[in-house]
Amino acid sequence: MNLLNGIDYGTPKRESEHLVTLEIDGKTITVPQGTSVMRAAAEAGINVPKLCATESLESFGSCRLCLVEIEGRRGYPASCTTPAEAGMKIKTQTPKLADIRRGVMELYISDHPLDCLTCPTNGNCELQDMAGVVGLRDVRYGYDGENHLKMEKDESNPYFTYDPSKCIVCNRCVRACEETQGTFALTIDSRGFASRVAPSQYEDFIDSECVSCGACVDACPTATLTEKTVIMMGQGEHSKVTTCAYCGVGCSFKAEMKGNEVVRMVPNPDGGANHGHACVKGRFAWGYATHKDRMLKPMIRAKISDPWREVSWEKAIGYAASEIKRIQAKYGRGSVGGLVSSRCTNEEGYLVQKLVRAAFGNNNVDTCARVCHSPTGYGLKVTLGESAGTQTFDSVMKSDCILIIGANPASGHPVFASIMKRRLRQGAKLIVVDPRTTEMVKSPHVQADYHLKLKPGSNVAIVNALAHVIITENLHQPDFIKERCEVDSFEEWAEFVSLPENSPEAMEQYTGVPAADVRAAARMYANAKNGAIYYGLGVTEHAQGSTTVIGIANLAMATGNVGREGVGVNPLRGQNNVQGSCDMGSFPHELPGYRHVSDSTTRAEFEAAWNCKLDPEPGLRIPNMFDAAMEGSFMGLYCEGEDIVQSDPNTQHVTAALEAMECIIVQDIFLNETAKYAHVFLPGSSFLEKDGTFTNAERRISRVRKVMPPKSGYGDWEVTQMLSNALGYPMNYKHPREIMDEIASLTPTFTGVSFKRIDELGGSIQWPCNEEAPEGTPTMHIQEFVRGKGRFINTKYFGSGERTNKDFPLILTTGRILSQYNVGAQTRRTFNNMWHSEDRLEIHPDDAAERGIKQNDWVGITSRAGQTVLRADITERIQPGVVYTTFHFPESGANVITTSSSDWATNCPEYKVTAVQITPVTQPSEWQREYNRFNAEQESFASTKLIPRDAELTAAK
Numbered sequence: 001m002n003l004l005n006g007i008d009y010g011t012p013k014r015e016s017e018h019l020v021t022l023e024i025d026g027k028t029i030t031v032p033q034g035t036s037v038m039r040a041a042a043e044a045g046i047n048v049p050k051l052c053a054t055e056s057l058e059s060f061g062s063c064r065l066c067l068v069e070i071e072g073r074r075g076y077p078a079s080c081t082t083p084a085e086a087g088m089k090i091k092t093q094t095p096k097l098a099d100i101r102r103g104v105m106e107l108y109i110s111d112h113p114l115d116c117l118t119c120p121t122n123g124n125c126e127l128q129d130m131a132g133v134v135g136l137r138d139v140r141y142g143y144d145g146e147n148h149l150k151m152e153k154d155e156s157n158p159y160f161t162y163d164p165s166k167c168i169v170c171n172r173c174v175r176a177c178e179e180t181q182g183t184f185a186l187t188i189d190s191r192g193f194a195s196r197v198a199p200s201q202y203e204d205f206i207d208s209e210c211v212s213c214g215a216c217v218d219a220c221p222t223a224t225l226t227e228k229t230v231i232m233m234g235q236g237e238h239s240k241v242t243t244c245a246y247c248g249v250g251c252s253f254k255a256e257m258k259g260n261e262v263v264r265m266v267p268n269p270d271g272g273a274n275h276g277h278a279c280v281k282g283r284f285a286w287g288y289a290t291h292k293d294r295m296l297k298p299m300i301r302a303k304i305s306d307p308w309r310e311v312s313w314e315k316a317i318g319y320a321a322s323e324i325k326r327i328q329a330k331y332g333r334g335s336v337g338g339l340v341s342s343r344c345t346n347e348e349g350y351l352v353q354k355l356v357r358a359a360f361g362n363n364n365v366d367t368c369a370r371v372c373h374s375p376t377g378y379g380l381k382v383t384l385g386e387s388a389g390t391q392t393f394d395s396v397m398k399s400d401c402i403l404i405i406g407a408n409p410a411s412g413h414p415v416f417a418s419i420m421k422r423r424l425r426q427g428a429k430l431i432v433v434d435p436r437t438t439e440m441v442k443s444p445h446v447q448a449d450y451h452l453k454l455k456p457g458s459n460v461a462i463v464n465a466l467a468h469v470i471i472t473e474n475l476h477q478p479d480f481i482k483e484r485c486e487v488d489s490f491e492e493w494a495e496f497v498s499l500p501e502n503s504p505e506a507m508e509q510y511t512g513v514p515a516a517d518v519r520a521a522a523r524m525y526a527n528a529k530n531g532a533i534y535y536g537l538g539v540t541e542h543a544q545g546s547t548t549v550i551g552i553a554n555l556a557m558a559t560g561n562v563g564r565e566g567v568g569v570n571p572l573r574g575q576n577n578v579q580g581s582c583d584m585g586s587f588p589h590e591l592p593g594y595r596h597v598s599d600s601t602t603r604a605e606f607e608a609a610w611n612c613k614l615d616p617e618p619g620l621r622i623p624n625m626f627d628a629a630m631e632g633s634f635m636g637l638y639c640e641g642e643d644i645v646q647s648d649p650n651t652q653h654v655t656a657a658l659e660a661m662e663c664i665i666v667q668d669i670f671l672n673e674t675a676k677y678a679h680v681f682l683p684g685s686s687f688l689e690k691d692g693t694f695t696n697a698e699r700r701i702s703r704v705r706k707v708m709p710p711k712s713g714y715g716d717w718e719v720t721q722m723l724s725n726a727l728g729y730p731m732n733y734k735h736p737r738e739i740m741d742e743i744a745s746l747t748p749t750f751t752g753v754s755f756k757r758i759d760e761l762g763g764s765i766q767w768p769c770n771e772e773a774p775e776g777t778p779t780m781h782i783q784e785f786v787r788g789k790g791r792f793i794n795t796k797y798f799g800s801g802e803r804t805n806k807d808f809p810l811i812l813t814t815g816r817i818l819s820q821y822n823v824g825a826q827t828r829r830t831f832n833n834m835w836h837s838e839d840r841l842e843i844h845p846d847d848a849a850e851r852g853i854k855q856n857d858w859v860g861i862t863s864r865a866g867q868t869v870l871r872a873d874i875t876e877r878i879q880p881g882v883v884y885t886t887f888h889f890p891e892s893g894a895n896v897i898t899t900s901s902s903d904w905a906t907n908c909p910e911y912k913v914t915a916v917q918i919t920p921v922t923q924p925s926e927w928q929r930e931y932n933r934f935n936a937e938q939e940s941f942a943s944t945k946l947i948p949r950d951a952e953l954t955a956a957k
């Protein structure tokens with residue numbers, strides 16, 4: 001069971017303006033109408049025994065342990081299913097009730113293994129607790145009757161075991177799967193004595209619809225569903241609350257530990273983003289942190305064709321600093337730069353950009369947000385005035401119409417998808433704009449009202465068509481626009497979108513979506529009391545990514561859907577700290593808080609605080625760094641936590657650029673694909689080994705807490721600090737909290753943020769958090785937009801430069817899957833591979849038949865950039881003319897295919913549109929063969945590390 005504070009009120013909290021006052025065991029208590037008698041009692045400090053009830057689930061009333069006596073009522077009603085009513089007089093403890101409860105417990109225990117002392121959840125089992133609470137001393141029926149004690153365990157799930165012999169059929173797991181997760185994978189099979197929990201159609205867990213979120217494990221009051229790590233290691237002895245290092249939901253967890261080993265990660269019921277829920281990644285896939293592939297010693301080498309040489313930290317840092325200085329002396333100050341991953345903490349991101357700006361003396365710093373959500377930063381800033389989403393995740397519970405564009409939260413943001421699905425089950429309308437039939441289009445109890453299955457690359461066309469309907473059918477909100485927006489810009493935009501060329505009928509040729517559906521969807525969104533837009537990388541990773549973001553903001557402003565709960569513009573950030581890395585000034589043109597480096601007042605502030613001179617010119621973006629490397633003017637790179645070789649488009653261009661550089665310093669927990677091109681390797685620390693903060697997609701800054709010492713000896717922030725000191729720019733932080741204090745002192749939206757304040761506010765704060773908003777800002781733009789008046793901007797549609805033709809007749813689009821994460825470096829080193837062990841190419845049956853391709857055949861995918869080979873997955877999820885793959889495995893070479901085409905405003909790569917041809921093949925591509933050779937060579941270099949000889953290294957330069 002999952003309770004951080006130890007109190008389970010038994011049934012969910014209710015909110016109501018109407019209060020009722022009742023008496024329980026002589027105590028008078030007032031609760032909101034709709035509250036159960038059980039909860040009312042618990043709030044008065046009276047705990048009624050229970051088994052089938054738990055606070056996170058609606059009451060079910062099956063165990064009959066929570067019976068009470070109510071004055072004037074016959075019988076013994078269940079307190080969990082009986083609503084509190086004004087004037088009730090209730091007794092929870094009487095001799096009769098005690099008798100009934102003992103009888104109930106006797107029946108349970110007579111069909112339960114009597115192995116408490118060796119049971120993995122001994123001491124943490126509600127059945128055991130309740131036996132004690134009701135005073136059960138004896139079982140009159142004996143233990144020899146018909147029972148379930150010999151039932152076989154289901155061990156198929158890699159992370160948890162189902163032991164039906166211990167099941168009390170309380171239904172909590174079934175309800176958790178339905179209510180909390182929204183997957184509906186479990187059922188109670190059979191009736192009466194024979195009834196037992198069954199996944200899907202009586203399958204094993206692994207073969208069922210179960211997505212391994214663990215909600216049922218949390219909900220189970222017995223040891224029936226138990227984590228395998230708990231079975232193996234026993235229960236944790238101490239714990240700390242920290243934040244998931246995977247996606248932008250930012251779930252809070254309690255890491256339960258034995259010594260320095262994690263026993264399990266328990267989702268935190270007080271987590272502001274997740275409220276006690278989690279997904280298979282954060283809940284279970286943390287084993288990578290102690291995987292044997294972790295690189296724990298610094299290494300250096302002169303050339304990438306040399307074996308690595310293991311050296312001391314001092315030597316590695318000294319060598320890295322001397323190389324940066326040597327390169328700058330030879331090629332100029334701007335010839336080096338730094339990259340910091342959006343997986344790093346805010347404090348680490350802040351330090352890397354400070355290192356580059358203050359110690360390298362240029363602005364050549366960038367982050368992987370460049371390749372995912374940089375258009376969000378641009379598009380929302382120019383329209384609304386702030387480069388961030390407008391809502392909390394919980395806001396969706398007040399939405400009446402949800403418009404999802406280019407996002408699949410069920411895979412990318414699973415815990416948020418569960419919240420969203422809950423709202424959809426309550427009746428909210430759903431419009432999905434996506435080239436694929438994702439889980440959000442159709443899944444148990446969820447069915448999109450409209451699926452606008454557009455052609456990749458036509459987002460702007462569809463957004464304009466939606467706007468056309470809203471304006472020409474007078475569905476916009478003139479009062480909101482007049483009061484809150486720049487009226488001139490609105491009029492100009494309204495005139496633009498009203499043009500016949502932007503009508504759904506005219507746009508149909510580009511989008512492929514029937515005009516009638518677009519019209520109906522536009523009406524549904526505009527007429528909803530609260531309409532909310534959620535979008536993802538299917539919007540941003542396009543040549544017109546920024547244009548679509550602007551178009552989305554236009555739609556929200558025109559319909560008055562900004563500035564309150566239930567509405568808004570919500571970018572679903574891919575990685576854990578995409579928002580934070582952008583906030584921290586990791587882009588080359590912006591200092592922390594999105595202030596342009598050319599602004600002399602801002603620069604002066606940072607120069608005074610940092611005691612250095614700052615370059616007023618924006619630095620190089622990632623693709624510019626690669627181009628400059630090829631031209632011979634960018635020769636050194638410090639790369640913390642980012643695997644550009646696997647994640648960035650046009651792999652051959654990336655690797656050629658890296659090969660052209662003279663010193664690449666990689667700081668990572670694994671010898672990743674980029675490290676294979678590096679000259680200095682600095683071991684990184686996992687999220688379990690560091691203190692700091694992550695900022696999720698709802699601007700929520702949450703604490704990351706060190707639960708074990710860094711395996712390499714240093715946290716990532718310490719390594720950056722050592723490098724800075726070696727370069728002659730002093731950094732003397734003693735703890736990441738001091739870095740956050742500095743961030744707060746220099747960033748207007750963060751002035752109220754500190755580790756102490758985060759703790760005081762229950763573990764997280766949503767920025768802006770400053771004097772005006774000391775408790776943070778859940779909803780933005782309430783009275784006015786951050787920029788004052790909202791600005792409409794025209795969004796002319798241009799077709800992608802990636803055109804299909806007879807040589808490349810199909811469009812490849814890419815995405816992600818639930819069990820894997822980004823480049824897969826973490827999840828590939830866990831049992832998550834059981835769900836997805838390779839990247840495959842989804843292709844429509846018509847396109848497959850035309851090419852003679854059968855299920856699982858190897859197929860060559862050729863684009864203007866390159867060729868790779870994957871196995872085919874023939875499916876109608878994808879439309880004819882479009883193919884789809886993921887990019888979680890390096891040997892797949894998905895980015896060998898993608899091109900250098902990018903967003904006009906931000907250079908965010910156009911991953912979602914690549915013209916390709918698909919052909920049956922029998923062997924790997926040339927690139928894959930070369931990859932395999934290079935990979936084997938590099939792995940051998942790492943496993944045959946030599947003792948360094950400095951003279952040799954110096955001579956090689």
Ligand code: SF4
Nearest residue numbers: 177210211213214216
């Ligand atoms: S792990 Fe999650 S999806 Fe699977 S059965 Fe349990 S609650 Fe349902």
Ligand code: SF4
Nearest residue numbers: 167168170171173220
């Ligand atoms: S598996 Fe656990 S939660 Fe599910 S019915 Fe059995 S005892 Fe209850």
Ligand code: SF4
Nearest residue numbers: 244246247251279282
């Ligand atoms: S991956 Fe995302 S949804 Fe899953 S537990 Fe981590 S933060 Fe939550």
Ligand code: FES
Nearest residue numbers: 061063064066080
């Ligand atoms: S707790 Fe109320 S019937 Fe089980």
